[in-house]
Amino acid sequence: MNRTGRTLALGCLLLLQPLHALAQAGGNSLLIPAMGRCTLNTQPQDLAQALAACQKASDEGDAQAQYELGEFYYDGKNAPRDLKKALSYFEKASLQGHAQAQFKLGTMFFHGEGVPANNVQAYIVLKMAAVNGAEEALDTADEVAEKMPREELEVATQVLGQIFRKYLMELQSADGRTPFSPLP
Template sequence: MQTKGRKLLAAGAAVALLLGAGGTLAFAPGGDAYAEAAKIEVKQGIDAWQRGDHAGAVRMWRPVADAGNADAQFNLGQAYRLGRGVPTDLRTAQSWFEKAAQQGHEQAQANLGLALFQNGERERALPWIRKAADAGDPRAQYVLGTAMFNGDLVPKDWPRAYALMQRAAGQGMPNAASNLEQMDKIIPLAQRQQGLALARQMEQQAPPRLQQAPGSIGKANVPPSNSAIQSTLAAPVPKAAPVPKPAPVRTAETARPSAPAAVRAPIATSAAGWRVQLGAFSTSANAQRQWAGLRGRVGALASLRPFYVAAGPVTRLQAGGLPNRAAADRVCGAAKAAGSACFPVAP
């Protein structure tokens, strides 16, 4: 039976928007020549943005965006969202995201849905969040999974909520991993198993991961001095209402992947010290692939040892050992500048 009165966090405040880029134009709208010129102008705007000339980038993008280029529209939304090259204006940012989203720009669809959700326009947000979740955006999967667990705006569906949270956690959202731990205490075993099977099905059927559009600037292109973008994919999650201590685990459940022994495995003496967590993944193999890619891009990780920590249905990728919190913070700063989620883990 589903236990009444238990809800996860409100998801709206847990999502951070990314950042964008753009172009100027001398051709009249319409035709292949215009489309090619628009691409060039958008790319020139991106180059200006990456040089730190945000106002120049905005000037290049605006006429292209006014003429209907979705990348330029998304990029203007990002500029207004962050207040770079233009004053911060979230309403204007949302308007540009909506123009791009209506043309099928996946990043804009994700940002629009999440912005609407955060603004309290949740019914209007839901179709965009569903699109973004189907496209593989972990923030949208997190929000939709939370809504389905709580029965907010959508019918309560615990197996699908568990599957969506599993997918979000597998893409490195630590808040999703925390929600899974709460779900493990509440959702019956049979429904968790259904959710795991559905998550595997989603993973097999998923389109290529929501990629940065060729004409858009994403998180990895943001200068490392910008603390808002260096933050992890989601802000700290408010704690859910206290959950009564579960009854002793029955024999039939002792073999499930989230057995406490797997989570609390002792750390070897050689691994003592601070660590950094770089994500949570649906399989150990995915965590190992992420480590291989990050270690090659982030010099601060080169001397660290990877750890693959079982935590219920996910594997947490951690690296250590570091002598203190300051060292862990420095490593996380480098990892975030490279586009990775990261937070320190105390010994």
């Protein structure tokens, strides 16, 4: 797919953005943006305290804290690299719609980092990351698609279709609205 096609595809996907408020009301977590922060960019003597605060925020469901802990264990700059922990934190944040966590998780599945490589799973998660605002995920999803046999790409596309159908059905049942009703 060329750049114009990707931009058009992203534009179509972003038409779902006005539906964010409805998604929050309906309880669909796939398209809810992450809020909140923890900071692990501290002096070494303050790292233990910052890590504990970030872990507490993560345990309370803070998707940004989960993402930052994932990055902390993924990059291995201030602690030994631990891909299993990184994967776990990226998964938690991804389930809350954190676009960068989804992007990172998708690339881990694509490259087989901490998990066996899985192009179908990588493609699905990368497309969700793109919907949630990680534009670079479109290019990586295209890269994954080039390496997938046609059957795998069809499976991934079917799964994405099911995810979006479920999402639209949830929106329809929220407050008796249709997904395409004007926002209040």
